[in-house]
Amino acid sequence: MxxxxxxxxxxxxxxxxxxxxxxxxxxxxxxxxxxVCLEAGKRLKPNDIVxxxxxxxxxxxxxxxxxxxxxxxxxFPVWTCKTVGGTTMxxxxxxxxxxxxxxxxxxxxxxxxxxxxxxxxxxxxxIAPYYERAEYKMGVTGTHGIERLPGxxxxxxxxxxxxxxxxxxxxxxxxxINSRPxxxxxxCLQLGFCTSGCVVQAKWSTLYTEIRSAEATKYFELxxxxxxxxxxxxxxxxxNSVDYRDASGQIHTQKARLVCVAGNAVETTRLLLNSHxxxxxxxxxNSSDQVGRNYMRHFALPIIGLxxxxxxxxxxxxxxxxxxxxxxHDPNRGFSGGFLFLTVPxxxxxxxxxxxxxxxxxxxxxxxxxxxxxxxxxVHGEDLPQATNRITLHPSEKxxxxxxxxxxxxxxxxxxxxxxxxxxxxxxxxxxxxxxHQVFAPEDVFPATHNMGVARIGRNPADSVCNxxxxxxDVANLFISDGSxxxxxxxxxxxxxxxxxxxxxxxxIDQLLKKGxx
Amino acid sequence: xxxxxxxxxxxxxxxxxxxxHWSIYANSSSDKKQKISSENQQIVAVLSxxxxxxxxxQPADSDVYRKVAAKLMMQMATQxxxxxxxxxxxxxxxxxxxxxxxxxxxxxxxQAVSELIDIPFMAMVRWTTHELVLRNRQxxxxxxxxGSAIEHGGYLERGFNDIGWLPxxxxxxxxxxx
Numbered sequence: 001m002x003x004x005x006x007x008x009x010x011x012x013x014x015x016x017x018x019x020x021x022x023x024x025x026x027x028x029x030x031x032x033x034x035x036v037c038l039e040a041g042k043r044l045k046p047n048d049i050v051x052x053x054x055x056x057x058x059x060x061x062x063x064x065x066x067x068x069x070x071x072x073x074x075x076f077p078v079w080t081c082k083t084v085g086g087t088t089m090x091x092x093x094x095x096x097x098x099x100x101x102x103x104x105x106x107x108x109x110x111x112x113x114x115x116x117x118x119x120x121x122x123x124x125x126x127i128a129p130y131y132e133r134a135e136y137k138m139g140v141t142g143t144h145g146i147e148r149l150p151g152x153x154x155x156x157x158x159x160x161x162x163x164x165x166x167x168x169x170x171x172x173x174x175x176x177i178n179s180r181p182x183x184x185x186x187x188c189l190q191l192g193f194c195t196s197g198c199v200v201q202a203k204w205s206t207l208y209t210e211i212r213s214a215e216a217t218k219y220f221e222l223x224x225x226x227x228x229x230x231x232x233x234x235x236x237x238x239x240n241s242v243d244y245r246d247a248s249g250q251i252h253t254q255k256a257r258l259v260c261v262a263g264n265a266v267e268t269t270r271l272l273l274n275s276h277x278x279x280x281x282x283x284x285x286n287s288s289d290q291v292g293r294n295y296m297r298h299f300a301l302p303i304i305g306l307x308x309x310x311x312x313x314x315x316x317x318x319x320x321x322x323x324x325x326x327x328x329h330d331p332n333r334g335f336s337g338g339f340l341f342l343t344v345p346x347x348x349x350x351x352x353x354x355x356x357x358x359x360x361x362x363x364x365x366x367x368x369x370x371x372x373x374x375x376x377x378x379v380h381g382e383d384l385p386q387a388t389n390r391i392t393l394h395p396s397e398k399x400x401x402x403x404x405x406x407x408x409x410x411x412x413x414x415x416x417x418x419x420x421x422x423x424x425x426x427x428x429x430x431x432x433x434x435x436x437h438q439v440f441a442p443e444d445v446f447p448a449t450h451n452m453g454v455a456r457i458g459r460n461p462a463d464s465v466c467n468x469x470x471x472x473x474d475v476a477n478l479f480i481s482d483g484s485x486x487x488x489x490x491x492x493x494x495x496x497x498x499x500x501x502x503x504x505x506x507x508x509i510d511q512l513l514k515k516g517x518x
Numbered sequence: 519x520x521x522x523x524x525x526x527x528x529x530x531x532x533x534x535x536x537x538x539h540w541s542i543y544a545n546s547s548s549d550k551k552q553k554i555s556s557e558n559q560q561i562v563a564v565l566s567x568x569x570x571x572x573x574x575x576q577p578a579d580s581d582v583y584r585k586v587a588a589k590l591m592m593q594m595a596t597q598x599x600x601x602x603x604x605x606x607x608x609x610x611x612x613x614x615x616x617x618x619x620x621x622x623x624x625x626x627x628x629q630a631v632s633e634l635i636d637i638p639f640m641a642m643v644r645w646t647t648h649e650l651v652l653r654n655r656q657x658x659x660x661x662x663x664x665g666s667a668i669e670h671g672g673y674l675e676r677g678f679n680d681i682g683w684l685p686x687x688x689x690x691x692x693x694x695x696x
Contacts, residue, residue: 160684246645348661361628365575371662
């Protein structure tokens with residue numbers, strides 16, 4: 001791994017090492033562009049990854065203080081990671097592409113009150129080749145001739161119930177998990193601990209893939225436990241350095257030719273807003289007042305069925321099971337956009353503490369005693385951008401690092417509520433069709449894991465933060481490189497789309513640097 | 519998802535309020551210490567029984583419920599605000615029907631818990647109960663959760679797809695195909 005001096009102003013500083021930051025770092029380093037990657041979290045060693053969700057939650061989770069209002073959990077509104085690899089350490093590796101109509105949400109859905117709906121500033125055909133590249137890079141099953149994973153018990157229940165209802169678009173999903181050894185990593189052992197980092201590294205995480213590849217070049221330096229706190233500028237509309245806090249609390253300043261922010265929606269917003277100055281009084285790149293607005297998240301509706309026979313849902317890959325029949329747009333269902341059903345297992349602890357948190361005593365004990373008969377899924381659907389769903393900074397409260405506490409405000413749009421109700425009925429029916437004794441489908445029990453939309457791309461600087469490549473309208477050498485870019489989010493897990501956008505962004509940055517424009 | 523990760527955080531936050539009485543007790547006279555010791559035994563008894571009623575997966579005298587009480591007692595001593603929440607909660611429980619909660623019949627104890635289930639004290643005890651009971655290996659075995667799989671090579675050769683009771687139907691395949 002290379003080492004660059006703090007005064008080296010020829011480096012690109014990438015903030016964050018997850019799906020966006022890790023991928024961008026590697027793409028630039030492979031092109032011979034010098035990169036310093038600042039990551040707030042620690043770097044886990046292989047032995048730190050274990051098959052224990054409780055232990056791994058302590059090692060992966062971003063615990064610094066945040067506050068939620070609206071229906072966002074007041075104390076823990078979003079769930080993200082603070083570790084090298086970011087949320088790719090915890091993600092389920094589910095990689096469905098967004099559908100063509102979802103890139104044209106405004107044109108497809110029409111005017112919907114109280115939304116900031118837009119069409120993407122790029123055509124689905126423009127992103128298609130980058131989806132191809134992302135899928136190949138990540139080894140997504142069901143693409144490029146890569147065999148899908150076999151179906152586990154939880155999948156078989158989902159599939160059988162879905163077919164009983166007449167659904168047909170059911171398979172073991174496109175997942176960035178090796179079904180055969182690939183890229184120097186082994187194939188999936190059906191361990192059942194995808195969200196605990198994947199001890200065998202069959203799952204694509206930037207810690208095991210992009211970071212490793214970047215470090216094999218002479219052009220990449222990773223600085224873990226380096227929390228970016230402020231981006232500085234020259235006074236002539238260009239950024240020129242990043243202040244970051246190391247593990248001991250000491251502040252350093254890294255000079256930069258270019259800065260790319262990939263901190264996940266909450267931290268990206270906080271960093272931009274916290275970097276205000278007389279020239280940028282509302283925060284960096286925020287002349288539109290759109291930074292932090294249009295915050296979107298997919299609702300995550302868990303459904304658990306107590307089935308007539310054993311399922312042992314904990315055995316196997318988490319989201320290698322999907323039903324796509326409801327993901328299209330059909331206003332006759334009473335809402336715009338669509339949703340997905342995906343398998344997911346829950347541990348006994350998660351069920352007791354979170355999913356069935358309204359139950360206790362003999363009732364809960366009787367349910368828990370049927371754990372081996374449980375099948376479970378997660379349903380998530382398209383969220384619509386609303387200006388009032390917004391991330392801001394607390395005016396006075398500081399967190400553990402002395403930074404303003406992020407405030408996350410979120411309310412369901414009526415469209416979302418109608419979709420949830422419809423989706424819940426369908427999900428419950430899937431398990432009922434197989435004779436489930438009981439089905440549970442509690443609402444809003446999880447913090448948001450897909451956090452998107454707060455620095456969206458667009459052509460008009462008045463209503464978007466970035467141009468179609470993620471370059472901010474206000475500051476030419478400042479890029480946003482994570483899910484904050486998404487102007488609308490479809491119903492699909494966002495990581496594949498983020499990686500595709502970042503591959504496109506890397507090409508663009510490379511071209512601009514070669515032209516000497518940046 | 520997710521999911522479990524916010525559990526740990528929530529528990530920390532639930533516990534964050536004020537005061538640490540333990541250091542005061544440490545400087546008390548021996549009579550006072552004895553009184554406190556007896557009082558603490560009462561608290562342990564109430565917390566153990568409450569943990570059992572909240573999640574009766576093991577016999578009432580199981581170690582796992584005593585461990586819940588022990589953990590809460592430790593938190594009383596070390597985390598601001600916990601002492602206040604727990605003592606007030608037990609007081610509320612005892613006041614519910616005018617007699618000590620532990621002296622009531624199980625059905626009456628359950629009734630009291632049911633009436634008070636939404637107070638912060640209950641949230642605190644439930645959280646710790648779920649954490650310790652549902653992380654307990656013996657309980658896992660009882661429920662059929664198998665825990666860490668890596669040392670056994672995962673479930674690829676150990677029943678990840680062994681379901682046998684689903685109705686036969688056309689179109690069901692093990693594999694979604696490419």
